[in-house]
Amino acid sequence: GAGVSQSPSNKVTEKGKDVELRCDPISGHTALYWYRQSLGQGLEFLIYFQGNSAPDKSGLPSDRFSAERTGGSVSTLTIQRTQQEDSAVYLCASSLEAGRDYGYTFGSGTRLTVV
Amino acid sequence: KNQVEQSPQSLIILEGKNCTLQCNYTVSPFSNLRWYKQDTGRGPVSLTIMTFSENTKSNGRYTATLDADTKQSSLHITASQLSDSASYICVVWGGGSNYKLTFGKGTLLTVNP
Secondary structure, eight states: OOSOEEEOSEEEEOTTOOEEEEEEOOTTOOEEEEEEEOTTSOEEEEEEEETTSOOBOTTOOSTTEEEEEGGGSOEEEEEOSOOGGGOEEEEEEEESSTTSOOOOEEOOOEEEEEO | OOOEEEEOSEEEEETTOOEEEEEEEOOSSOOEEEEEEEOTTSOOEEEEEEETTOOEEEETTEEEEEETTTTEEEEEEOSOOGGGOEEEEEEEEOOTTOOOEEEOOOEEEEEEO
């Protein structure tokens, strides 16, 4: 596609439920990143995928968070047993290749609200 | 620890006025610095990118400066418009094989008529 597409754009869920957030990167971009943006905070790195390499999961805040990228394209971020502190905007970005400055293209994000 | 500090946190100006946003960083090594604009409900969009050897770069009414010696950058907006209302985020990349970026918390700019 022309840009990075994320869905849903908004998600309200009850505490304790599981949620799945989807990211469809720009075609041909091998690097994909997930970030979390909480109110008044900078973007927090969550996870990074590069081609077929093992993902860097060092930013995931707990084992309730997981992500996968199927076929080197679409990625899904899953949050299990959601907590209120998980409420934030989850941004996905892709680039041609990690480790080089091709620049990121961000999606519009998924605003997650845990009630 | 790599950090990017931005000031002010928020700023309100009248349409047509100029403003300057500041960014100080401690990222080392340094490869480049970008300013992003993030409209409400949207993802950040890159405005400018500056490498170590560049001192100034313009993109329309946006002009970014970089002093790599003092590790400071500024974003100057000329003749502000209502559509400039957004969060402006300073982002620094260390370069090489490091794919992680260091983000500032942003400056929230509101342009009032």
